[in-house]
Amino acid sequence: MQVEMSNIEKSFGKNQVLRDVSLTLYPGEIHALMGENGAGKSTLMNILTGLHAKDAGTILIDGKETNYADPKEAEQAGVSFIHQEMNNWEQMTVLDNLFLNRELKTTFGLLDTKKMANKAQAVFEQLGIQIPLQKEVDELSVGQQQMIEITKALMTDAKVLIMDEPTAALSDKEINNLFQIIRRMKENGVAIVYISHRMEEIFKISDKITVMRDGLSIDTKKTEDTTMEEVVKKMVGRELADYYPEKQAQIGEVVFEVKNLTAASKVYQGINFQVRAGEILGFSGLMGAGRTEVMRGIFGLDEIESGTLIVEGQEVKNSSPSKAIANGFGFLTENRKTEGLVLDFSLTDNISLPSIDNFVKTGMVDSKTEASFVALMIERLRIKAMSAQNLASELSGGNQQKVVLAKWIGVGPKVLILDEPTRGVDVGAKREIYQLMNELAERGIAILMVSSDLPEVLGVSDRIIVLHEGKISGELSQQEATQEKIMTYATGGN
Structure with a gap:
């Protein structure tokens, strides 16, 4: 699936958050979307998936103008979004959360719990997750809840996968497992939008980088043709010296x-x-x-x-x-x-x-x-x-x-x-x-x-x-x- 977003604009009241933003996603490509908080990255993806309506611009899906009515329609079409903020029902079990609104049923119309559990467990094994499926979500850590969100998306037949800070609460081992799956999806032709503030990850996993600043798309480059320093400068509009500032405090009693x-x-x-x-x-x-x-x-x-x-x-x-x-x-x-x-x-x-x-x-x-x-x-x-x-x-x-x-x-x-x-x-x-x-x-x-x-x-x-x-x-x-x-x-x- 190829996605072309051209000249997208969006305002919330008097606050214009996107101005003439363009982004193209190709099958089998990991495209990093970078920018400071408030640059408009998540808003742009919410427009793609139908959560927000654009004020201006066009969206072409495989050459045909498309505007999804809501995220469910987008997901059914193959566009899946793993949000930074967790979207789990805390009083429900892990299994119930994974299959909410997409339950598998037997020929008699009953819930096929065994089939759902097997499908979920297969993805868990890919990700190296060890969480009981009958455990309630409110008993899980933030990192474990993040893994539930990732599992949900991986169980769909996604052709475009948007990942907003997917590793923010994960350990290095879990990140490596996730990266292996992302690369496998890339090989299968999935277009992946990867939003992260972790520079090391961006340069490790992405093929292209688009930088946004103050609601504008500043530049798009192949990852191999740019540097961390160049990306940071485009993000913040200035050089960022001494990433970890020198500590002057005297340690006392x-x-x-x-x-x-x-x-x-x-x-x-x-x-x-x-x-x-x-x-x-x-x-x-x-x-x-x-x-x-x-x-x-x-x-x-x-x-x-x-x-x-x-x-x-x-x-x-x-x-x-x-x-x-x-x-x-x-x-x-x-x-x-x-x-x-x-x-x-x-x-x-x-x-x-x-x-x-x-x-x-x-x-x-x-x-x-x-x-x-x-x-x-x-x-x-x-x-x-x-x-x-x-x-x-x-x-x-x-x-x-x-x-x-x-x-x-x-x-x-x-x-x-x-x-x-x-x-x-x-x-x-x-x-x-x-x-x-x-x-x-x-x-x-x-x-x-x-x-x-x-x-x-x-x-x-x-x-x-x-x-x-x-x-x-x-x-x-x-x-x-x-x-x-x-x-x-x-x-x-x-």
């Missing part, structure tokens, strides 16, 4: 200590570590190793069976998130959509929510002080929005991530937990977040960072702790850490 922490669910056991003022302590490991669960236990989101938390020499009990905030903790969750934001609230309400007491004078919220702080955060983190009164749900995924980070800055925590802080964030915004992390460290904040991006862990952390099957398998200083050593510990080696 121990701020936070964990002793023998064990989850009630036993998903992690006997966790011990310290983090100092001004230190960024990175946590690495494969999906399911327990990294996120440790952080959730520390913050009072999940029940712990035993263990001690010590802040500045005093034992604390984080029996709930509100208690954790009172004890000096902040937590940027990996699942911003359901846990990090109130999507129907404005940017102002989301950013100021955890620190609202700081804006109260004589029993009333000082709106002027609150608005000044929110405006400062929007400017500092370069959050792209029409105004501070925009709903969080109206922002792109990367800008939503920056809103979550902004709200914790206002709390002034002693310990800041960042779980996948740059997931779905563009290259320019990533550097801004790294710089902001450095500034917070310079103020003496102790930072715990969980990341599945090994270059990020190596580039940002002062020290790295690696987890394997719920236990700490290794600890590395910045000087001795390498990708090979981290992966050795992550897979249970010594």
